[in-house]
Amino acid sequence: MVHSTPRAATGDPAHADPAAHEFDRDTALVPRGDATFDAVISGGWSVLGAVNGGYLKALLGRALSRTLPHPHPCTATAHYLSAPTPGPAVLRATVLRTGRTLSTGTVSLHQTGSDGAEVERVRMTATHGDLAALTDHVGTSATPPAVAPYDRCLALDAAGAPGALTDTPIVERLASRLDPDSVGWALGNPSGRGRMAGWFAFADGREPDPLSLLLVGDAMPPAAFDLGVVGWTPTVELTTHVRALPQPGPLCVVTATRNPAGGFLEEDAEIWDSAGRLVAQSRQLARMPRTAAG
Structure with missing residues (x-):
């Protein structure tokens, strides 16, 4: 079960104070006009x-939050076309449709390649809405996962053998x-279930919001690690469904994979807030870690 105390819901990602927290500074945009933005990709979110693909997705999400008439991502699908590098980037957004409750757009991230030509790195299509305007109705059979309380779990940099996550x-x-049930892989004793569970929080105290x-x-260690396959796991495509405004406090995250095959794996994630609500779900297709797939 989720063991946190609910507090007030968080606000609009498009109007976050870019100086307040590192995540906001590192996803800050400078508008050029015509839904084009300059950004600087930070190497601080690298693995x-x-x-990290989730960080890049949030960067693109901020561009659409500033372009579409609705503030919050409801569903967003990103395709990773080539590997971005830390440094300058240009984001170009396009409005595809606007309606009363939902709007849809696409945004692409470009960088200058080694030959001086512009290269598209990531492209995302998303539908935005206003999560604060959703009805209070909840009819779900989903239940919060059994995860140890935050203070009984292990910090990422202390969870594994030397070098595993340092x-x-x-x-x-x-x-x-x-x-504690998800760290056997770092000690040479993976469970083989392909499941990773724990808590997400920002080190500087930033509270979760739809953009994050x-x-x-x-942002958690790949579920493939629990299969005993540890290494870089490049994301090919990542879809996220944001279901509600998250309450402040650490987020309970469980990821799992069931079908590693052909050099690829799927990874499903459930994200629960401190009030015990399922606030987001995601699925990605990724390459198997290079140690396994070659």
């Missing part, structure tokens, strides 16, 4: 030398923790 910049930006939920589903 094993690769910029020297990974994204870890320094998070106060996330892993359930685009990061959370890709």
Whole structure:
């Protein structure tokens, strides 16, 4: 069960104070006009030398929050076309449709390649709405997962053997923790279930909001690690459904994979807030860690 105390819901990601927290500074945009934005990709959200896909997705999500008439991502699908590098980037957004309760757009991230030509790195299509305007009706059979309380879980940089999750910049930006049942892989004793459970939180105290939920589903150690396959797990496509405004406090996250095959795996994530509500779900297709797939 989720063991946190609910508080007031968080606000609009499009109007977050960019100076307040590192996540907001590192997803800050400078508008050029015509739904085009300049950004700087931070290397602080990297894993094993690769910029985290959830962070990139949040960067694109901020561009659409500033372009579409509705503030919150409800569903967003990103395709990772080539590997971004830390440094300058240009984001170009397009409005596809606007309606009374939902609006849809697409946004792409571009960088200058080694030959001086512009290269598209990531493209995302998303539908936005106003999560604060949703009805109070909840008819769900989903139940919060059994995860140890936050203070009984292990910090990411202390969860594994030396080098397992250390020297990974994204870890320094998070106060996330892993359930003791999810760290066997780091000790050479993976469970083989393909399941990872724990808590997500920002190290600087930033509270979760709809924009950060685009990061959370890709910010925990991959479920493949629990199969004993540890290494960089590049995301090919990542879809996130944001279901509600999250309450403040750590988010309970459970990820799982059931079908590693052909050098690829799917990873499903459930994200629960401190009030015990399922606030986001995600699924991604990723390549198997290079140690397994070659």
